[in-house]
Amino acid sequence: MAKKAKSVLFSSSSPKSLLSSLSTFTSLPASPLNQTSSQSMMEETVEAAESIIKKWDPNSPSYTKIISLFSHSRKEAKEFIRCVRDLRRAMHFLVSQHSQSSKLVLAQKLMQIGMSRLEKEFFQILSSNRDQLDPESVSGQSSISSNSEFDDVMQSDDDEDEDDELKKAGESITQVEKASALVMSDLKVIAETMISCGYGKECIKSYKLIRKSIVDEGLHLLGIEKCKISRFNRTDWGVLEPMIKNWIKAAKIGVTTLFRGEKLLCDHVFSASSTIRESCFYEIANEAGINLFRLPELVANKERKPPPERIFKLMDLYTAISDLWPEIELIFHFDSVAAVKTLALSSLKKLKGSIHTCLTEFESTIQKDSSKAVVAGGGIHKLTRTTMSFISSLSEYSSVLSEILAEHPLKRNTRLLESYFTAPILEDEHNNHVISVHLAWLILVFLCKLDIKAESYGDVSLSYLFLVNNIQFVVDTVRSSHLKNLLGDDWLIKHDAKLRSYAANYETAAWANVFLSLPEKTNVTLSPEEAKTRFKRFHAAFEEAYMKQSSCVITDVKLRDELKVSIAKKLVPEYREFYEKYLPTLRQERNIEMLVRFKPDNLENYLSDLFHGTPILSCSSSSSSCISLGCMQIFVNSLGGKTVTIEVESSHNVFSEMKREIIRDRLNR
Template identity: 45%
Template sequence: MRTPFFSSSKSSSPSSHNSSSSSTSRHNFCDNFCESLMEETIENAESIIKKWDLDASSTSTSTFYNRVANLFRDNPLEAKNLLNAVNDLQHAMQFVIKDSSNSKLLVKAHNLMQIAIKRLQKEFYTILSGSRYFLDPETISSRSSKSFEDEVHEDNNDIQTKVSEVVLDDLKSIADCMIKAGYGKECVKIYKFNRKSVINETLYYLGIEKLSSSEIRKMDWELLEIKIKNWLSSVKIAVITLLHSERILCDYVFSASDNIRKTCFSEIAKDGALILFTFPEMVTKYKKLSLEKMFRVLDLYDAVCDLWVELEMILDLESTAIVKSQAMTSLVKLGDVARAMLLEFEMAVQKDSSKAVPGGGIHPLTRYVMNYLVFLSDYSGAISKVIVESPMLLKMLPESCNLSPTSSDGNGDSPSSAVFVRLAWLVLVLLCKLDGKAQLYKDVGLSYLFLANNLNYVVLKVRDSNLKLLLGSDWILKHEMKVKEYMSKYERMGWDKVVTSMPENLTNEISSIKAKDCFNKFNLSFEEVYRKQSSWVIPDPKLRDHIKISLSSKIVPIYRVLYEMYQGELVRNGTGMESIVRFAPDDLQNYFSDLFHGASISDSSMGWSGSSSPSVWTSTSTSSSSSQGR
């Protein structure tokens, strides 16, 4: 039997030598193949990149290509090749650097990358600066509401939208490429420089300027009001169109990096947005905000409130929180000023010491207060936010003022309830003040006529304005009844002497002597009352006609019976009719028709004696009353 041969464990078999040699060979082959592939990749990238070398000499073959001012516009295929070359070069560099950081291939690739990035920077700047028309806020904002697929199906004549789409995609392609290549900062620097200037220029053309508090305080009100009006007309455009479009543009161009798109937008928009929302706060520091200026404060308050949802959406980044904080500060300061001015208005009404007006007409204080409240009712949204008032205040006034408003929705804590209570309170302050002025008249009938005229004016102003929605139909009905009550008391106190001068019951005949006595009493009382009331006035035509009809119905029919029954008998007895019967029934109708027009009363002669002049509101109310007969 043959014995097999076993080699020593320390000796190598031929097969193990072959395996080791084969593995080394394969490894060397792989290295050589990859290096060869990288060389080829770099050479291919070089052939493309060198064509667009901005620093090439005049004798270089790339000179022709460098004459292309806008590569992405004039030759989009070459632009795409350049971007692909940069991406391939970046991948090659990443592979080479793993093997050797000192490789000549890496140095060559790095130099090529510098050439390519310089060209891309130039292209990025050229597109941004040369395409402002196609990157205008309105185009960008409208584009955000629809996808590119939607736009493809739109009218092909919409050239601006199409070009805008191409420009946006070119900018995004360059930004994506530079960020991946590690040159995001260089790209952002160009973008911020260009787009920040766009925001600043747009705000300038909108009339938004940076002003200091001292500049605001020293301004004449006329100039500041112009700036307020301009701000009010511009702020919506600035936020919804300008800032919104910049956010859309920034998010799209730098979608490759969340960090870059957030910080980039913040650095572009923050300064301009702060200037925009600092202005309302500075207005609150104006040297003298008199009562009539309150409506500009509320205009500013309303404008910021109306834009708050958009601000929350556009400025949802931590880096832009300072802008929202400034906007909120402005809201708080505007609200504080509005509350203070409303309190000042109330105190001015309470402190008014002007005299009662001749003829029992509408007091300038009534016109001033109601015109002020009518304007105020147009700001019910703002007022509901700035007013926090307790209904317990109503208990502080006398019960004779007869007003206890309740919320129309049954919720005493609702904004509408707060507005109701505050406005009802201010009206109540006015009515109580008028009640005091009515006591200045020596004639009780004139006092009631004054109260009727002024309360009727208040009711008409409420009914014909937004106050109707805020105070409600129950409030109006209640005070209409109060007007009727005042008029009834006026009739009784002013004309009772005339009514009682005639017999209560004419069914039973009376003697001629008694009839003569009745006519004498009627003549004296009617002449006295008529002469006294000829200067009294009822400005509202409807109220005036109503009281004329009412008085006529109470006096003329009875007088007509007396006249017809005893006129003939007095003539037969030889009594001089002219000395006894001075008025025919039809004459009385004519006399009544001439009543309550009064003498012409100038509002300007009845000055406001409070802390602020109501000249603006007086002129407004005068023209209004002239056109409406009240």
Template identity: 50%
Template structure:
């Protein structure tokens, strides 16, 4: 025991911080690393001597001598510990630690001496320096904790590291002073900017700051689970609570459907990071951090469900009396489908949010509306049913708006246009995957039905003006009546419909082709058979050739009678020479 004390005294006295001859260089710097190993070894020997003397010779002057030496050694180690923490601030920043931890073998070394024995040249310089600093800190921490100076070591570490974490969070824009009352009073543009900043900050905070600090605490204080937990908790808890409390405060504010997507962004961010949050803050003393993150998810989920309900209610209560000129796309259709298309982009988080939130409707959605569940399983998922229901609510509202058109044919064209727009938005977005092919097919058939009804009603007089059998023998006066009636009916229908629109090119072509097939062949046969009979009698009654009809029809559905190839006034006697 006396030999251990003598050896310790020689080494410890040499590096005594109070001695006038003390070496001001770091004991753990490169030229002195061998002495650092001896220093730590002498402390272990001194500790064994003290334990023996305390048990067998508690009043020995040697024990007092050993205690004085230990105090001197601990003072030096405190200085070294503090110096390494501050001088290695850059290489021990959370980003470096979190980035290099998984790829640096030296991070798993158990002591200072182990680092010295590894001369691997494959380790990058930055990793080597970071690993050396961690190994030194760990060796010092083990020595101080074993000697009963764990509290001093803990205080030093916490003071330096907390300032680093707090400064990093401040640089990320995490505002500690932002209360619920302040958030509630913010203009939406200001709050949205803070949400965007938070979305960027939270990923860095969790995956870099907190993760890196957890690794560093685990490595430095591997010898004591209690100190390791206390250190990490004291350093990160305050900042983490401010960080994860922000989404909860946002969710508690009054949110309109327009704010839905930022709320979903917040939910998605916390949800994606939850496994890491749970792992990093796994200590019992950090349970409030985990519960704050969970509460944020719960609050955000509640806010989303409320906004979905408000959105549905807003559709049902829409009372606008606006008749879209020409039966075009209603603003409600555009707004709702754009909104639902964006919702489909969040189908993953929405599925989590509404998984236990059944749709409350007077009766189940009709199978013909959703498609066959046997063919399209996805349509039965909660999110698919929810979005399909919102579309159905809107379509029912459009049925009522179609009744505002006095012309029945125009009301059917309005329904065809708007449903075609709905289908196009479904095809162009993730709604296609959620609603399925059967849904699209069923609604395309409805568009065809609406278009057919428009054609049947809108051109019924024109069709009725032609003879049932255009090749049958009829009297000249009847021929003139047919031409006269056709001209009148066609001009009336064309004049009325020249301002009607079909924005979708595919639907527009389909309607024109269907119209041409229904009227064109019958009129051509009649024209070929009777357009030249007793020309001097019938000429004034034949205003249109079959080609003229084609030209006029090509102008339809653009909202102007003179926008296409047939740039002539209807009824202007544009008959071509035969």
């Protein structure tokens, strides 16, 4: 039996109290004939409802053992609903026109029996149809009718077959969705009937209890638990990373399926009352929604200055919430659940601040790097790989970073930027491309640091080779990533030109003494003694240059081959002409093989083995010495222990002025 004390409208109080609490049902003609006829009809309605309603009264002798009315026979369920609604109309009429009617007390008792039955049906449908009412099924509904299938039945005296009812419940959806729509239709008609009869509290209580447990269980299965701040702050970042990854997946399911499904179900079942809809959804979803969006805020607050590498997880969180924001606004639009929206917005704001802090820390990390260790052979520095990997990864988040950087304009030296950046990049900044300028700035800061690293090499040629290798890596990274779209072709052209300039400077610094050891092209013919001196000078210069450069590295295959060809084109033809012109004049010399050690073809072989990091040479013909790492001492002794020194003015500090500008710019902030 329904709890009589909970019903304000239909209680066990006196008839006068009952009469005063009911509103007028309808306005009828005041003639005695009409009143008598209407009263008779209403009393007959009460009598007709008695047999049907009492059939489902557990205390009635005629009570059927069938547990569920709606699952037993939908025709009887429709008839029961019709009787309850007719009974309500009859009671309204009797209260307004014939409050002393003996049938009014009977109608009240029947109504209490009917409400008790519907309360049990409502609870049972909610409990036994979890599969049809799970959020995924509900949120997947392509359309949910705003009217119950029972409404059509109330307007007609003809019963319809169950297949027709099912068809009406969901004509345009799948069989699974039809079953879901049918269950929702049952809940809606019961809820509307109970609420209209003044028994809304009993209905709402069951709904909140069951649906809240489903939402809480759903979040638990998604791995979302209530976070305690003290415990969270002690959690290691290595533990947080998989938590964040799981949260991103869980949040999408939670918002688009779990909460969306609950909102659709709540709106459908309680479509007759916006107040009840809001109250139910608040009880079901408010606490769960706050638990869901607590983690991003805690992550953003965890460290005042998070390390740069944290930025990607922070941006993943920011992106996830931003993508879900339209759904969040629609689902949590009630004032009572505004706390969920507020928390989501707060998380976005705090994540923005943390992301910008990471960017600032990244730039600072580059500038503060003071390691003096040099890379063997002028190869690619570890800082180059990590920096460009980081910047390349940042470019994949260009939309997020553009939104964040728009609120944090780059404080910069305009004159320096204008001298370094191309005009299109600066103009694009005004078209929401602040990310292009910022990433280009970060690369500039790094290139200045790279120039400082190059100064650590004692050999000028190795400094240039170091710049060649590392700038080549920078350019390749830009060209092969999303950075190309952000920085543009002009940026690549400019840095390709800088790269070629460094390569040319390397040739000059590394091979200048070799080029200078050959005689200039003049009409003057050298004497045999002068030719012997030139051969000796050339051999000494070449062997020294080779021994230095054979330990150097060029990682890019194309650039390596281009540089070898460039050196060979400058050196081999000149030496071949000298060799062929003066070798005949020295045929009579003793130990000619020691004097003229290299044939022109040998030079090409030696040059082809350069830039692999080790001198990979095979012994040449009898006219040349065997030069390898194992024979280095022999080579040195053959030169009498003398060392040829290359003196080339250092000019590789191309970014020196820029470095000073950056330092001054940072100090003035």
